[in-house]
Amino acid sequence: xxxxxxxxxxGLAYAPLGLGVFITMxxxxxxxxxxxxxxxxxxxxxxxxxxxxxxxxxxxxxxVAGGFAAGSLTGVIHTRLRVNGLxxxxxxxxxxxxxxxxxxxxxxxxxxTTTTALTQLERPLGAxxxxxxxxxLPPLLLFGTIALLLVWGLAWFFRTDFGLxxxxxxxxxxxxxxxxxxxxxxxIIGIGLSNALIALSGSLVAQYQGYADxxxxxxxxxxxxxxxxxxxxxxxxxxxxxxxxTRLVCVIAGTILFRVIVAAALSVGxxxxxxxxxxxxxxxxxxxxxxxRSILRTRGT
Amino acid sequence: MIRIESLTATFGADIPNRVTAxxxxxxxxxxxxxxxxxxxxxxxxxxxxxxLAGTVQPERGRVLIGNTDATRLRAHDRAHLVGRVFQNPFxxxxxxxxxxxxxxxxxxxxxxxxxxxxxxxxxxxGYRGHVAELGMGLEDRMGTPIGLLSGGQRQALxxxxxxxxxxxxxxxxxxxxxxxxxxAEQVLLxxxxxxxxxxxxxxxxxxxxxxxxxxxxxxxxxxxxxIVLDAAGAEKQALTPGGLLARFAELRAAAAHGH
Ligand SMILES: Nc1ncnc2c1ncn2[C@@H]1O[C@H](COP(=O)(O)OP(=O)(O)OP(=O)(O)O)[C@@H](O)[C@H]1O
Ligand SMILES: [Mg+2]
Numbered sequence: 001x002x003x004x005x006x007x008x009x010x011g012l013a014y015a016p017l018g019l020g021v022f023i024t025m026x027x028x029x030x031x032x033x034x035x036x037x038x039x040x041x042x043x044x045x046x047x048x049x050x051x052x053x054x055x056x057x058x059x060x061x062x063x064v065a066g067g068f069a070a071g072s073l074t075g076v077i078h079t080r081l082r083v084n085g086l087x088x089x090x091x092x093x094x095x096x097x098x099x100x101x102x103x104x105x106x107x108x109x110x111x112x113t114t115t116t117a118l119t120q121l122e123r124p125l126g127a128x129x130x131x132x133x134x135x136x137l138p139p140l141l142l143f144g145t146i147a148l149l150l151v152w153g154l155a156w157f158f159r160t161d162f163g164l165x166x167x168x169x170x171x172x173x174x175x176x177x178x179x180x181x182x183x184x185x186x187x188i189i190g191i192g193l194s195n196a197l198i199a200l201s202g203s204l205v206a207q208y209q210g211y212a213d214x215x216x217x218x219x220x221x222x223x224x225x226x227x228x229x230x231x232x233x234x235x236x237x238x239x240x241x242x243x244x245x246t247r248l249v250c251v252i253a254g255t256i257l258f259r260v261i262v263a264a265a266l267s268v269g270x271x272x273x274x275x276x277x278x279x280x281x282x283x284x285x286x287x288x289x290x291x292x293r294s295i296l297r298t299r300g301t
Numbered sequence: 302m303i304r305i306e307s308l309t310a311t312f313g314a315d316i317p318n319r320v321t322a323x324x325x326x327x328x329x330x331x332x333x334x335x336x337x338x339x340x341x342x343x344x345x346x347x348x349x350x351x352x353l354a355g356t357v358q359p360e361r362g363r364v365l366i367g368n369t370d371a372t373r374l375r376a377h378d379r380a381h382l383v384g385r386v387f388q389n390p391f392x393x394x395x396x397x398x399x400x401x402x403x404x405x406x407x408x409x410x411x412x413x414x415x416x417x418x419x420x421x422x423x424x425x426x427g428y429r430g431h432v433a434e435l436g437m438g439l440e441d442r443m444g445t446p447i448g449l450l451s452g453g454q455r456q457a458l459x460x461x462x463x464x465x466x467x468x469x470x471x472x473x474x475x476x477x478x479x480x481x482x483x484x485a486e487q488v489l490l491x492x493x494x495x496x497x498x499x500x501x502x503x504x505x506x507x508x509x510x511x512x513x514x515x516x517x518x519x520x521x522x523x524x525x526x527x528i529v530l531d532a533a534g535a536e537k538q539a540l541t542p543g544g545l546l547a548r549f550a551e552l553r554a555a556a557a558h559g560h
Binding site: 156157159160161162163164165167168171172174175176177178179180181182183 | 354356376377378380381383385387391392393394395396397398402403405406407409410411412414415416417418419420463
């Protein structure tokens, strides 16, 4: 139960990451490695500002802005300077490593004694007579609310005229250019939006875990992708692969489920060191599975 | 009105075997002209349309569309002037988006797309009327992702999208070539009807001499980046598929002679 609750909270904290990866991978079909750096960037900005005594909500906003800047930089390098998409992400991710170290001043910043958004929530919740053991209520409520707001906001956004344009940019550039859209600008905004969400996750996770660490973003794209793939599978089960609402909700469910699976695997003895290779293999198999299935089918007929 | 002035377009300007796809072309297309363009492979037909659409930048010359000097306008900056249907049925629509969503984007061709949800039931009903006129039974499938439709259905919808907001010029590059004969005929008749109805100015590239003789009120034949035949009015009406093929044979013989 305790394990499940922890996984649920962590899943919700990583929900913005899942949504961010969904935007680059599923909307734009753009494998964006910037995420590894921008998640840490979000955590680093929050950590530095919290240690300096800045209001936690302002720190979260600054992290989101920083993530957007990092993502749109990748977009500019890719579209305006015409650098290969993967390489653009790798360049920004690598540059962010230095920026993150500079922002934090060292490789690990503990936040256990500083005021965070979570400690700020504790008192009003306590005054209302609401509490749960190990102060799990503030993160559960905060991260859950953020996840819900994001799903609602993105579902709305992707149905606005601007949001339709963004989806069409990922779908068919020839078509949307013919409708008068500057696809470069759309990609820059889209990748920026994705990384803003990913940096938000970094900020939330740092506050929840009580530290920001230079290595916390390593391999995070693959974790996000695993969540998106689990979400896609769920969406497929519900049989509405194209409905934006369902897909976004399924991404959130995917991130939570992914964390539950990870927690379960660790508790039955998976060494934390092996987590990344196992996740990478999972993603590889998930990508190959539909392909082998269709190969088998064509061979069968 | 469209005006092309001493237009030259070159590919691979910086490599030894550069190709001049258009040689100093000057062309006026008046309001409501339906121009059919024929010519052998590589004669520059697509390049002509791409220069008009802005996806190819000319090396020299000017392009005027309506009252706008479009020479330096990028494709997305002149989209309000141009409606396009491509040869590949996959090119004209966003496959994972619904019929209604595609039409909404087409309705906004060349105008800013805001942060507002405007695709409501009333608007979809409006589109449904237009879609019903295609006569393909697609009016009940407004919520279907367009990628699930057939090539012919997609081409018909692309045509509707290109004309939903009246363009100064409609560009059709072999837009029925990838379709089966029946769908091709259906889309061609639809093309003719929409051009007539909206009183459009249009340029259509085709490889089919029958189509070239049947449709349009002006015909251009291109060869090696030049316009070698320009027939309008009664002269165009008098053209036959056989006559056009004979002209092609003449050109080929002349080229062989030249070598
Ligand atoms: N993007 C490009 N890069 C290099 N050369 C090109 C490019 N596009 C066209 N060309 C060349 O320009 C010339 C004209 O090509 P274009 O596509 O306009 O011919 P076309 O008349 O449309 O032929 P088709 O009937 O085969 O479609 C050809 O020699 C072609 O090889
Ligand atoms: Mg062509």
